[in-house]
Amino acid sequence: MSTHTAAHDAGKYYVPHSSHWPIVGSIGLAILMWGAVALLNEWGPGWVMLPGGLIIAYLFVGWFRTIIGENQAGMYNLDVDKSFRMGMIWFIASEVLFFAVFFGALFYTRELSIPWLSGEGVKIFNKLLIWQNYDAAWPTNGPGVIGGKADGTFETIPAFGLPAINTAILLTSGVTITIAHHALRAGNRAILNIFLAATWILGYIFVYLQATEYHHAYTELGLKLSTGIYGATFFMLTGFHGLHVTIGAIMLTVIWARTMKGHFTAQRHFGFEAVAWYWHFVDVVWLILFVFVYWI
Amino acid sequence: MAHAAHADHADHEHHGPPKGFIQRWVMTTNHKDIGTLYMVFAGLMFFIGGAMALVIRAELFQPGLQFVDPQFFNSMTTAHALMMVFGAVMPAWVGVANWMIPLQIGAPDMALPRMNNFSFWILPFAFLLLISTLFVPGGSPAGGWTLYPPLTLQGGDALPMAIFAVHMMGISSIMGAINVIVTLMNMRAPGVTLLRMPLFCWTWLITAYLLILVMPVLAGAVTMLLTDHFFGTTFFSAAGGGDPVLYQHIFWFFGHPEVYILILPAFGVVSEIIPTFSRKPLFGYESMVYATASIGFLSFIVWAHHMFTVGMPLAGQLFFMLTTMMIAVPTGVKVFNWSATMWKGSISFEPPMLFAICFLFLFTIGGFSGLMLAITPADFQYHDTYFVVAHFHYVLVPGAIFAIMAGVYYWLPKWTGHMYNMTLAKWHFWMSTIFVNVLFFPQHFLGLAGMPRRIPDYSTQFAEWNMVSSIGAFGFGVSQLMFPIAIWQCVKGGARAADKVWEGAHGLEWELPSPAPYHTWESPPSMAQIEHGAPAH
Amino acid sequence: MLRKSAFLGAVTAALAVLAAPAHAAWSGLNMPVGVTTLSGEIHGLHMLILWVCVAIAIVVFGWMIYSLVKFRKSQGAVPDTQMLHSTKAEIIWTIIPVAILVAMAVPAASTLIKIEDDRGAQVTIKVTGYQWKWQYEYLDEGFSYFSTLARDSDAARQLDSGVDPKVVPNYLLNVDNALVVPVGRKVRLLLTSQDVIHAWWVPDLAVKKDAIPGVMNQLWFEIQPDKVGVYRGQCAELCGRDHGFMPIVVEAKSAEDYAAWVASKKPAPAAAPAAEAAAPAAAAVTTTPAANAG
Numbered sequence A: 001m002s003t004h005t006a007a008h009d010a011g012k013y014y015v016p017h018s019s020h021w022p023i024v025g026s027i028g029l030a031i032l033m034w035g036a037v038a039l040l041n042e043w044g045p046g047w048v049m050l051p052g053g054l055i056i057a058y059l060f061v062g063w064f065r066t067i068i069g070e071n072q073a074g075m076y077n078l079d080v081d082k083s084f085r086m087g088m089i090w091f092i093a094s095e096v097l098f099f100a101v102f103f104g105a106l107f108y109t110r111e112l113s114i115p116w117l118s119g120e121g122v123k124i125f126n127k128l129l130i131w132q133n134y135d136a137a138w139p140t141n142g143p144g145v146i147g148g149k150a151d152g153t154f155e156t157i158p159a160f161g162l163p164a165i166n167t168a169i170l171l172t173s174g175v176t177i178t179i180a181h182h183a184l185r186a187g188n189r190a191i192l193n194i195f196l197a198a199t200w201i202l203g204y205i206f207v208y209l210q211a212t213e214y215h216h217a218y219t220e221l222g223l224k225l226s227t228g229i230y231g232a233t234f235f236m237l238t239g240f241h242g243l244h245v246t247i248g249a250i251m252l253t254v255i256w257a258r259t260m261k262g263h264f265t266a267q268r269h270f271g272f273e274a275v276a277w278y279w280h281f282v283d284v285v286w287l288i289l290f291v292f293v294y295w296i
Numbered sequence B: 001m002a003h004a005a006h007a008d009h010a011d012h013e014h015h016g017p018p019k020g021f022i023q024r025w026v027m028t029t030n031h032k033d034i035g036t037l038y039m040v041f042a043g044l045m046f047f048i049g050g051a052m053a054l055v056i057r058a059e060l061f062q063p064g065l066q067f068v069d070p071q072f073f074n075s076m077t078t079a080h081a082l083m084m085v086f087g088a089v090m091p092a093w094v095g096v097a098n099w100m101i102p103l104q105i106g107a108p109d110m111a112l113p114r115m116n117n118f119s120f121w122i123l124p125f126a127f128l129l130l131i132s133t134l135f136v137p138g139g140s141p142a143g144g145w146t147l148y149p150p151l152t153l154q155g156g157d158a159l160p161m162a163i164f165a166v167h168m169m170g171i172s173s174i175m176g177a178i179n180v181i182v183t184l185m186n187m188r189a190p191g192v193t194l195l196r197m198p199l200f201c202w203t204w205l206i207t208a209y210l211l212i213l214v215m216p217v218l219a220g221a222v223t224m225l226l227t228d229h230f231f232g233t234t235f236f237s238a239a240g241g242g243d244p245v246l247y248q249h250i251f252w253f254f255g256h257p258e259v260y261i262l263i264l265p266a267f268g269v270v271s272e273i274i275p276t277f278s279r280k281p282l283f284g285y286e287s288m289v290y291a292t293a294s295i296g297f298l299s300f301i302v303w304a305h306h307m308f309t310v311g312m313p314l315a316g317q318l319f320f321m322l323t324t325m326m327i328a329v330p331t332g333v334k335v336f337n338w339s340a341t342m343w344k345g346s347i348s349f350e351p352p353m354l355f356a357i358c359f360l361f362l363f364t365i366g367g368f369s370g371l372m373l374a375i376t377p378a379d380f381q382y383h384d385t386y387f388v389v390a391h392f393h394y395v396l397v398p399g400a401i402f403a404i405m406a407g408v409y410y411w412l413p414k415w416t417g418h419m420y421n422m423t424l425a426k427w428h429f430w431m432s433t434i435f436v437n438v439l440f441f442p443q444h445f446l447g448l449a450g451m452p453r454r455i456p457d458y459s460t461q462f463a464e465w466n467m468v469s470s471i472g473a474f475g476f477g478v479s480q481l482m483f484p485i486a487i488w489q490c491v492k493g494g495a496r497a498a499d500k501v502w503e504g505a506h507g508l509e510w511e512l513p514s515p516a517p518y519h520t521w522e523s524p525p526s527m528a529q530i531e532h533g534a535p536a537h
Numbered sequence C: 001m002l003r004k005s006a007f008l009g010a011v012t013a014a015l016a017v018l019a020a021p022a023h024a025a026w027s028g029l030n031m032p033v034g035v036t037t038l039s040g041e042i043h044g045l046h047m048l049i050l051w052v053c054v055a056i057a058i059v060v061f062g063w064m065i066y067s068l069v070k071f072r073k074s075q076g077a078v079p080d081t082q083m084l085h086s087t088k089a090e091i092i093w094t095i096i097p098v099a100i101l102v103a104m105a106v107p108a109a110s111t112l113i114k115i116e117d118d119r120g121a122q123v124t125i126k127v128t129g130y131q132w133k134w135q136y137e138y139l140d141e142g143f144s145y146f147s148t149l150a151r152d153s154d155a156a157r158q159l160d161s162g163v164d165p166k167v168v169p170n171y172l173l174n175v176d177n178a179l180v181v182p183v184g185r186k187v188r189l190l191l192t193s194q195d196v197i198h199a200w201w202v203p204d205l206a207v208k209k210d211a212i213p214g215v216m217n218q219l220w221f222e223i224q225p226d227k228v229g230v231y232r233g234q235c236a237e238l239c240g241r242d243h244g245f246m247p248i249v250v251e252a253k254s255a256e257d258y259a260a261w262v263a264s265k266k267p268a269p270a271a272a273p274a275a276e277a278a279a280p281a282a283a284a285v286t287t288t289p290a291a292n293a294g
């Protein structure tokens, strides 16, 4: 890291004064969670999660605005910058583990529990006494034939249709954001703005295509969240991924707006980098997903 | 290595805490205030969780059902464990970390102070959500703290409440862990190298990595419970191609590292206290660090020792038996190093040392029973009996809880500036030590003789030892009342504490005045202070 | 200052408290040796690791107590502050535990392999867990029945029933219809569940296995030929409200008695509703001395 132009004393680590954001966040989260409880338990009307959601949205806008303001005012030295970076890295690490759980469930069921249910090896009594007509297969909605179309069957989405296109889109967006990053470092703001915009546009296109895919799956293929273990792993993995792409795309939009306002310097642009890292993470998850969920 | 040289506090009042209760406690960004909040909260949860344990022990005092409905009994077991694990021990450790890590590494505060406060304030709301389950139709979760499906999925309105409460705790813990890692990696004063960090910092560093790696796993597990219940997924239902055992794998992939999350900081605290009161540097500092790291690593590959009876293939059982047994080796290194630290020392028996010594003995006993549980064929007999209950309470109560108490008695004078009432603290110690054994030792016998866990009533052959155990529980409970009294008195007044409270203490925290001022290490410690503070190793 | 002697005094006092009711329950302190071909071996393994742990404890605690007594500041002990580490010592106390662990792992693994060897079962019974009862299906013989908590226990265990559990024979460990098995034969149980996870456990048979919905688990045992008798156990996996109230009773009969019992069950399996069949069985069960009582 090179020298920076902040007005503040380079040696000082900025420790903020009391802030209302944490308590706003906690209350907002609590209201959101109670809303979710009320929704699931059918205690209240359909909009019960709205207030919590709004507070959380307000929280993100307000808290980040505070941080951006402090940053622009030059209150953060390189050590603060480094703290933010490390924080982001470990946050992404925890996200990786969250996805790992669902991948783990996919591998476990495919490789272990489904063969067992169909009586593999010492598990032969599963076949003899419980699931006589079941043979291990993938995709499957289980020996009980759970969900699917009226006749219990369902179809899957072939990898080399829309998913392959989506792969291309996400990979391209990984390239565009890298170009934007290089442009930022080279001080070329025009290229930066264009490629950053391209990135988030690609992100939203991805989300849109996923939505059409879901629609197709639900209405025509009999592939639903409740279509046995295939539907469960398929929708949970792609769903959480899609959620992360959506969040990432929103973050990209925010930093795009900031670059338009002239934020970030060639040397100091933690916000930009954090979003870029997040985007690459989302990208990598998709690749794994494409291979193991759609392809093989 | 980056070093946060000076602090730039934005506080208007540069030296003291902000005025006004809300300003100071609700909106704070000060690591000491947040540490205090965490610990007060943990104490409250300990008493609530303990009161639930007393409901359990009261019902088990005699055979026959005297006080509670079996369903409510199961709710008590479940809530007791969740509150103790997630409400008492984990927050207590985060609290001590908040207080001590910046002091010990010469940092002006935690690296991300606002997030620090956020991670605390989520907790009261999470536990409010959890406790509220006691008042909703269908009663609170009663499937055990492990929340196994399909039983847990039979829960009523309480189910999503418990799940979201767990999510909130998870968010809080992950943010807390990120803060610890970043602080330790980025905020060490110049000269405080990694291998100069006190062991408490080291054990917390590894704990924080464990937290970041396993809390999302728990979140994933309970999310699947939620979708299985409400959205028709079949992760845990064989009919749909899932497997109830899958949940157990995921839960214990979290759950086993979790128990080390509870105990590693305890190892750290004990590694500070024993040298201090032996007046001798910690023996084998580096091997302690490596042993901690090995325990952290091994904790990820032993999880299925909680599931020996689910019908795993033989190879799996053998693998998990052997890896589990291996944990005894690094843990043994720790125990031996602590013993070697006391060897040829000059030992005195102040309250922190008393608790630490008791930890040494009783944690080791708990470790031995853990090793017995690891032996798969024998575990077929032990599993889900009171032998297991005895095992984990030995490592958790005279293990984790006593280490927390040791830590509090060790650093309390630094926090408050006063000495506490030594006599009261020693009474607290002796009563606790005696009763904790009366409480939990007989549970070994009960388990071996065949008493399953999680039952509200039992066959008459188990009557005697249950009665002894319950007497121990009430004795232990009453003894704990001395703890808040001792702390409260110390906060209010008492003899002035010296800066270096204990004669044999080493470490940067003792280079600061007592009480530690509201802002410390705004300019980093000098090399002389670091060298003076650091024990030779 | 409280001294070591005080500590030892307290420990002794604690032990005394523990020992007080011992005369009443001494036999209920340890794992039963059991009655199957493998239960003795498992018990032996348990005792082996127990004694190994006790031996290590004596050494380690002995060392600690010696230090605590010998190196007291109040006795003028002077610390040796140069004692920082010793690679030799550290290697020793890594190697020795490894050796001990290996010595434990070998017999443990060999026993485990025997337990998992389920070839050659002679009797196969399917066991299904329900909230809160067991169903036993004799697959080869073609009859089945349910097994639930005995009625006197069930009455006594109600909240504030006013019945003293001590007057109920085998309180909570008695059922209406026991599982009947022959001695001297390899009996295989196939375990599953209709609702939540249960676990089938009888300490004297040294077997415990989960009964999981949608999955068929198995276990086996072979009761020694001379161990005719009644063995009691309980559900060992939390399965809801009445988890504490779904006991297991196994009646081990000689080959001839078993054959006679099967024959009596077979002709009219449907005509043996619980009430009729249960009465004699329950009587037999309650009058036989409990092999694992006390």
Ligand code: HEA
Binding pocket: B146, B259, B260, B262, B263, B305, B306, B324, B325, B327, B328, B329, B331, B332, B333, B335, B363, B364, B365, B366, B367, B368, B369, B370, B371, B372, B373, B374, B375, B379, B382, B383, B384, B388, B391, B392, B395, B396, B399, B400, C053, C056, C060, C096, C097, C098, C100, C101
């Ligand atoms: C702080 C918490 C903590 C700690 C530290 C441990 C430590 C250990 N635990 Fe424990 N455990 C729990 C908390 C903890 N456990 C909980 C909460 C449960 C139950 C959960 C539930 O079901 O609700 C549980 C359950 C549990 C089981 C499952 C039992 C069952 O359900 O059937 C097993 C099985 O292997 C086990 C093993 C071990 C082992 C081998 C260790 C080892 O780490 C111990 C190592 C230490 C020593 C061995 C002593 C010191 C060593 C020496 C002096 C060296 C020389 C020694 C030898 C060579 C032997 N534990």
Ligand code: HEA
Binding pocket: B046, B047, B048, B049, B050, B051, B053, B054, B056, B057, B077, B078, B080, B081, B082, B084, B085, B089, B143, B144, B145, B146, B389, B393, B396, B397, B400, B401, B439, B453, B454, B455, B456, B473, B474, B475, B476, B477, B478, B480, B481
């Ligand atoms: C850190 C974790 C922790 C801690 C500290 C404790 C502490 C205690 N635990 Fe518990 N416990 C667990 C973790 C913990 N436990 C877990 C994980 C389970 C498994 C749950 C499951 O099966 O799902 C469990 C289960 C469990 C059981 C088995 C329940 C069952 O299987 O049905 C029992 C029974 O004796 C028990 C007892 C106790 C007691 C008496 C204490 C005591 O140490 C508590 C001491 C504290 C107090 C007593 C409170 C202080 C004082 C007051 C409130 C003032 C009033 C006092 C009086 C008037 C006397 N616990």
Ligand code: CUA
Binding pocket: C129, C130, C132, C197, C198, C199, C235, C236, C237, C238, C239, C240, C242, C243, C244, C246
């Ligand atoms: Cu069935 Cu517990």
Ligand SMILES: [Cu+2]
Binding pocket: B255, B256, B259, B303, B305, B306
């Ligand atoms: Cu474990």
